[in-house]
Amino acid sequence: MAQTMDIAVSKNGKRVLNVWFAVLVLFLYAPLGLLLLFSFNDNNLPVFPLKGFTTSAYEQFAANAELKASVVTSAKVAAISSLIAVLLGLLAAIVLVRRHVFGKSVASALLLSPLVVPYIALAIGLLVFFSQVPEWFPLGMRTIVMGHVVLSIPYTILILVPRFERLDVRIEEAARDLGAGAFQTFRLITLPLILPALVSAFIVAFVLSFDEIIIASFVNGDITTFPIYLFSQLRFPTLLPQVIAVACVVMAASALILVGAEIGRRILERRLGAEL
Amino acid sequence: MAVEAQEVAKPTPAKGVMRRSHSGLATTGLLAPPTLWLAIFFLVPVVLILLYSVNLFSLYPGGQYFTLDAWKDFLDGGPFLQLFWKSIWMSLAVSVIAVVAAYPIAYYLALVASKRKYVLLLLILAPFLVSYFLRLLAWKVILGDQGVINSFLYWTGLRAEDDPVTWLLYSKFAVVLTLIYVYVPFVALPIFASLESMDRRLLEAAADLGASRWQAFRKVTLPLSLPGVIAAFIFVFIPTIGEYFTPLLVGGVNGTMFGNAIADQFGQSLNWLNGSVLSFFLLLVVALLMGVFARYLTIRRVATG
Amino acid sequence: MSTEHDGETTKRTLGRGDFLKLGALTVGSGVLAACGAEGAPEPEPAAQGSTEKAEERPPIESEPGDLEVFEWAGYEFPTYGGKGGPLQPYVDAYGKPKYVFLTSDDQAIGKVRAGYRPDTVHPCVDYTGNWVEMGVVQPWDTSLISNFKDLEPALVKGGQVDGQQYFIPADWGFSSPLYRADKVEPDGEESWTLMYDDRYKGKISWWDSPLENFVIWGYVNGIDDPWEMTDDELDEGRDFLISKKHLCRNFWSSQTDMDADFAAGNIWIAYAWGGSYTGAKKAGLDVVYSDPKEGRLGWNCGFVLIKDTDNFRHAHEYVNTWVSAESALWNITNYAYGMANTNLDLAKIDPDLVAVFHLDDPAAREEPRAHYARPLTTERRAAYAQRWDEVKAA
Numbered sequence: 001m002a003q004t005m006d007i008a009v010s011k012n013g014k015r016v017l018n019v020w021f022a023v024l025v026l027f028l029y030a031p032l033g034l035l036l037l038f039s040f041n042d043n044n045l046p047v048f049p050l051k052g053f054t055t056s057a058y059e060q061f062a063a064n065a066e067l068k069a070s071v072v073t074s075a076k077v078a079a080i081s082s083l084i085a086v087l088l089g090l091l092a093a094i095v096l097v098r099r100h101v102f103g104k105s106v107a108s109a110l111l112l113s114p115l116v117v118p119y120i121a122l123a124i125g126l127l128v129f130f131s132q133v134p135e136w137f138p139l140g141m142r143t144i145v146m147g148h149v150v151l152s153i154p155y156t157i158l159i160l161v162p163r164f165e166r167l168d169v170r171i172e173e174a175a176r177d178l179g180a181g182a183f184q185t186f187r188l189i190t191l192p193l194i195l196p197a198l199v200s201a202f203i204v205a206f207v208l209s210f211d212e213i214i215i216a217s218f219v220n221g222d223i224t225t226f227p228i229y230l231f232s233q234l235r236f237p238t239l240l241p242q243v244i245a246v247a248c249v250v251m252a253a254s255a256l257i258l259v260g261a262e263i264g265r266r267i268l269e270r271r272l273g274a275e276l
Numbered sequence: 277m278a279v280e281a282q283e284v285a286k287p288t289p290a291k292g293v294m295r296r297s298h299s300g301l302a303t304t305g306l307l308a309p310p311t312l313w314l315a316i317f318f319l320v321p322v323v324l325i326l327l328y329s330v331n332l333f334s335l336y337p338g339g340q341y342f343t344l345d346a347w348k349d350f351l352d353g354g355p356f357l358q359l360f361w362k363s364i365w366m367s368l369a370v371s372v373i374a375v376v377a378a379y380p381i382a383y384y385l386a387l388v389a390s391k392r393k394y395v396l397l398l399l400i401l402a403p404f405l406v407s408y409f410l411r412l413l414a415w416k417v418i419l420g421d422q423g424v425i426n427s428f429l430y431w432t433g434l435r436a437e438d439d440p441v442t443w444l445l446y447s448k449f450a451v452v453l454t455l456i457y458v459y460v461p462f463v464a465l466p467i468f469a470s471l472e473s474m475d476r477r478l479l480e481a482a483a484d485l486g487a488s489r490w491q492a493f494r495k496v497t498l499p500l501s502l503p504g505v506i507a508a509f510i511f512v513f514i515p516t517i518g519e520y521f522t523p524l525l526v527g528g529v530n531g532t533m534f535g536n537a538i539a540d541q542f543g544q545s546l547n548w549l550n551g552s553v554l555s556f557f558l559l560l561v562v563a564l565l566m567g568v569f570a571r572y573l574t575i576r577r578v579a580t581g
Numbered sequence: 582m583s584t585e586h587d588g589e590t591t592k593r594t595l596g597r598g599d600f601l602k603l604g605a606l607t608v609g610s611g612v613l614a615a616c617g618a619e620g621a622p623e624p625e626p627a628a629q630g631s632t633e634k635a636e637e638r639p640p641i642e643s644e645p646g647d648l649e650v651f652e653w654a655g656y657e658f659p660t661y662g663g664k665g666g667p668l669q670p671y672v673d674a675y676g677k678p679k680y681v682f683l684t685s686d687d688q689a690i691g692k693v694r695a696g697y698r699p700d701t702v703h704p705c706v707d708y709t710g711n712w713v714e715m716g717v718v719q720p721w722d723t724s725l726i727s728n729f730k731d732l733e734p735a736l737v738k739g740g741q742v743d744g745q746q747y748f749i750p751a752d753w754g755f756s757s758p759l760y761r762a763d764k765v766e767p768d769g770e771e772s773w774t775l776m777y778d779d780r781y782k783g784k785i786s787w788w789d790s791p792l793e794n795f796v797i798w799g800y801v802n803g804i805d806d807p808w809e810m811t812d813d814e815l816d817e818g819r820d821f822l823i824s825k826k827h828l829c830r831n832f833w834s835s836q837t838d839m840d841a842d843f844a845a846g847n848i849w850i851a852y853a854w855g856g857s858y859t860g861a862k863k864a865g866l867d868v869v870y871s872d873p874k875e876g877r878l879g880w881n882c883g884f885v886l887i888k889d890t891d892n893f894r895h896a897h898e899y900v901n902t903w904v905s906a907e908s909a910l911w912n913i914t915n916y917a918y919g920m921a922n923t924n925l926d927l928a929k930i931d932p933d934l935v936a937v938f939h940l941d942d943p944a945a946r947e948e949p950r951a952h953y954a955r956p957l958t959t960e961r962r963a964a965y966a967q968r969w970d971e972v973k974a975a
Contacts, residue, residue: 008387008479008497010489017384021396024381024460028403031414031457034424035406038414045837045864046417047844048427066657066680088310099303107311109566114318115510116562118518118538121555124548124695125321131696139697150318153310158507162466165503166473182302196394197469204465207404213684218692222649222681230407232654232682234835236916237860239655247406254402262395269391355974413841422846442783445847446831525838528831532973540973543687544791545966546711546959 032251039248044237046244057241061249064242067229071246074210074226077141081148082205086198088149089156096157097164115154122147123218130219139221147215152205159204163197322559329552346553356537356554360561363517363534366448370455371513374463375505377456382467382504383497386474397468400461408458412525415454419445419526446528454522459512466511470504471497514562534558641894648678648895651689651699655916657682667908671899678899693717693887700890701900705882706739707792709748710956712885719888720745725897728904731924735947736881739955748956750921751904752912753881755870755938755951756793759843759853762867771871773797775850777825786839786851789832791962791969792954793852793878794822800875800952808955812964819968823975832973843868854880855938859917862933870937872950879946879953881921913940 009017034046042052061067092111096104114122126147130137137143167190175185191198213227220228226246233239327333331343350356381400385393403411418424421440429435443449474497482492520535527533538558541551655661657680658668671678681699683689686708693702694715704712712718723729723746729737732750740748758775760767764784767775776785776797787794798818799807810818830848833839840857842848844864851857858870884900886893902908909920913930919938927935939945957965 008383008476008489013489014388017380017388020380021384024377025399027457028400028461030418031411032403032406034414034417035410038417043844043864044860045841045844046413047841047864048417048422064660066654066660088313091306092310095303095307099306107307109563110314110319111310112510112566113559113563114314115514116518116566117318117322117559118520118535118555120520120539120542121325121552122318122321124542124691125324126317127692127695127697128324129320134696146317150314153314155511158511159466159469162470162504162507163473166470166475166500168475193473196472199394200397200465200469203398203401204462207401210405211408217682217684217688218695218697220681221697222679224654224680224682227407227409228682228684229654230409231684234837235653236655237837237840237856238916239660240837243407244410247410250405251402254398254405258395258398258402261398262392265391265395355971359974413838416841416847417845420842420845420847442830524834529826529829529973537970537974540970542691543685544789545963545970546687546690547963547966548691 035244036248039244044240057245061242061245067242070224070226070229073223077144077148077225078206078209081145081209082152082202085149085152085156085205086202089153089160089201092157093160093164097161111157112154114150119214123215127218139219141223143219144216144223147219148209148212152208155204155208156201159201160197163194167193325552326556328548329556331549346549350553359537360534366452366533367513367516370452370516371509374456374459374512375508378460378463378508379467382464382471386468386471412454416445416526419450445526448531450526451523451531454526455516455519463508463512466507467501467504470501474500518558638893644892644895646675646892646895648892648899649681649699650678651681651683651702653703654682656703662908662911667905667911668902671902675895675898698887700892701884701886701896703882703884705880706748707954707957709740709742709885710958711962713742713747714959717888718747718885720747721749721886722897725894726901728901728922732904732921733923735953736921739953740883742956747885749884749900749904750881751883752918752920753879754855754919756852756854756878756880757873758871759851759857760869760871761849762869764849770874773801773873773875776852777828779828781850782828783830784849785829786831786833786842786848787829788852789834791966795965796878798822809961815964815968819971822972826972826975856917858937876949877951879951881953
């Protein structure tokens with residue numbers, strides 16, 4: 001009996017937590033459900049009462065090359081910038097947690113300060129800077145990535161640092177004592193332990209960049225990201241349904257990824273179970 | 277194999293020395309890329325804005341001379357300073373509620389959900405891929421005078437149809453609510469990360485020593501998750517002070533925040549001088565706050581060994 | 582760093598175009614050069630100056646042709662007009678332009694001010710003064726725009742700064758109070774005072790713009806020139822707006838937002854453009870687009886030409902295509918915006934649109950029944966903006 005008792009949570013506690021989680025999911029998804037509903041509604045504006053079923057928003061989106069290209073661009077920018085941000089955040093987190101360096105507090109203040117700078121100020125500052133040395137920093141996808149990495153670094157650090165703080169150094173030291181090199185230790189011991197945190201950091205950085213408009217709209221050069229397209233077309237409510245359709249397609253895609261991840265986990269589990 | 281064995285056989289002190297000298301270089305190597313990146317793409321633009329705020333750098337044809345006038349005007353208790361304090365309060369409300377709401381979620385994911393935890397984590401993060409603007413648009417449909425909530429109230433007869441609850445939308449309430457909506461999953465992340473990496477045997481040990489669940493939580497889990505909680509608080513409190521978008525879309529005439537003033541100065545007022553003063557003020561105040569947080573973090577570390 | 586930049590700006594103010602012009606005008610060139618550097622008005626007639634300039638321009642074949650248009654999303658080929666639509670001729674002849682999207686007039690100015698350089702931009706007319714003062718634009722050569730003669734003269738005149746055509750008007754529309762006929766009953770004659778009507782507290786929406794709310798107050802109170810108010814007048818207007826602010830549900834910032842609020846019943850009265858009227862109609866609302874006794878306001882947007890563009894002739898060709906009669910018809914039909922091109926076949930347009938926007942009644946589009954926005958100096962805009970900041974922060 002005592003063995004089956006879970007010290008983390010009682011049965012009732014678990015029920016409460018289940019409900020709380022369900023409430024949060026409802027809270028998070030209610031607006032998305034409405035968007036999905038409105039994307040098939042025969043009205044330019046997202047208002048009740050519903051007027052009739054139509055797929056025209058999706059057809060228009062499918063035919064709108066600029067809009068489609070902007071979604072792809074945003075995905076690319078987000079993927080690249082979050083990869084870089086996670087890498088840089090990882091390096092910083094290792095130092096901040098593990099090493100004693102002179103000026104560490106200054107470094108950590110610098111690393112976290114992008115959290116607080118108003119995006120519009122940073123956007124203008126960046127564009128002014130890039131425009132002074134255009135041959136080094138031609139405006140385009142690369143400059144957006146540079147800006148988005150700045151925004152994401154503090155988030156990746158804030159996610160990774162608590163993970164490192166709880167990581168038992170002795171495990172790594174044991175590996176080193178057993179003859180593993182620094183890199184080998186990292187790859188075989190540290191990395192698997194921090195992988196979940198790395199994935200969290202990547203996701204946060206990705207969504208941050210994917211939806212970012214202010215920096216992007218200043219340093220984009222001739223590149224159009226999805227948020228830029230969205231905000232630029234707000235002059236024309238007739239284009240709104242297409243944009244909502246994009247959101248729904250993105251939603252569907254992430255749902256697919258979610259389901260895929262769950263299936264992958266189960267397959268993996270079964271295989272591991274068989275091995276054991 | 278032989279080499280490895282030899283290395284293991286080396287006397288410990290020598291190895292310790294070697295590792296230390298090695299790590300000095302390595303540390304610099306590790307810290308250089310992120311700090312350099314920020315020095316170039318963050319510090320340089322910020323310094324440009326600082327110069328702008330004292331008129332030492334200006335993109336309009338005309339005089340460039342050092343002046344603190346814009347700073348003086350701002351600090352002389354103009355409308356913007358008041359707005360700043362209001363924003364601090366709103367951010368504080370948002371942060372506290374968001375952290376309190378997110379803690380059980382993180383706890384659930386880390387300690388209860390077991391195998392499904394990453395999928396569930398993805399589940400609560402996935403909505404972020406949908407443009408925030410569009411999600412706010414949907415929120416307006418929920419909160420509006422003929423929105424989902426008010427329609428429900430009409431239907432139950434709790435409110436007459438010509439008497440909607442108007443403070444649901446275009447109010448401070450709407451701003452706080454939607455900000456919580458945005459930040460709860462974000463806030464859950466760092467808490468989750470710290471809980472997830474907690475050694476569960478500590479809890480078992482506590483149980484073996486006769487601790488109740490509540491005691492185990494209070495004496496073990498909560499203190500161990502504190503770094504995550506603080507990170508979570510920073511996650512939401514600091515960016516929301518400068519929040520611009522949410523108040524713009526659901527704040528109405530009274531829900532505006534400091535970030536809106538900054539955006540307006542750079543935007544429709546085309547007054548970059550004021551805009552940079554406001555931005556820099558925000559940066560300074562928050563840097564100060566972070567200093568306080570950092571001190572608290574080190575004290576905690578000393579206290580817990 | 583600062584001085585270096587200062588020098589650069591001065592250089593920009595005296596661009597290549599000005600040097601050519603100065604060279605052409607041999608008489609009193611020294612005096613003119615001094616005036617030009619100060620940005621003082623140049624008395625020469627626009628047409629003459631620009632013809633001379635055009636002759637010195639290389640032919641269109643020798644331009645790179647990679648035209649970059651800083652544009653509103655929705656105005657780009659092929660979303661605007663569709664394949665085979667009004668922009669197709671330009672695309673066939675010179676290829677599809679590169680579109681960079683602006684998100685607002687302020688953002689466009691900020692971006693160019695910070696260093697971005699497209700070939701042509703699509704701002705609104707009241708910002709033309711800012712564009713000119715920034716020293717980043719040059720006058721158009723209207724002789725290269727064959728559709729120019731069909732453009733509404735009042736709008737054409739509105740696009741001139743110091744007698745030069747810096748701005749080619751393209752799309753225009755009215756701004757007027759839009760209200761729900763089933764909920765709102767105007768007090769007597771239709772008037773802008775509906776925006777300040779106590780009876781509809783919490784159901785009114787003003788536009789979040791530093792200019793228009795003061796201009797409206799100005800017309801309501803018989804100010805001499807609401808587009809050039811003195812500081813005292815502005816202070817008075819500010820105090821009045823602060824006293825009425827509590828009546829507003831919000832200050833709307835994008836048309837899409839406002840249309841949605843209108844359709845959702847959150848607001849009944851709003852400062853609105855024509856598209857909002859048609860949008861509300863389509864949503865099945867009983868709305869009136871009023872004709873206030875003080876006159877409607879009129880906005881218009883169009884194109885400015887960036888100084889030193891390598892695609893001088895391409896930009897002219899593109900804008901010429903954009904302001905064509907075919908383009909006008911498409912824009913009116915699809916976005917419910919008016920167009921500066923008056924060469925319209927009204928039979929092809931929805932009669933309701935013709936009536937509401939007075940497309941068949943030129944007098945209704947002129948003073949005193951309509952007041953068009955016009956360029957403001959940077960200094961005046963700042964004065965308006967500062968008061969609007971105070972209204973919003975109050």
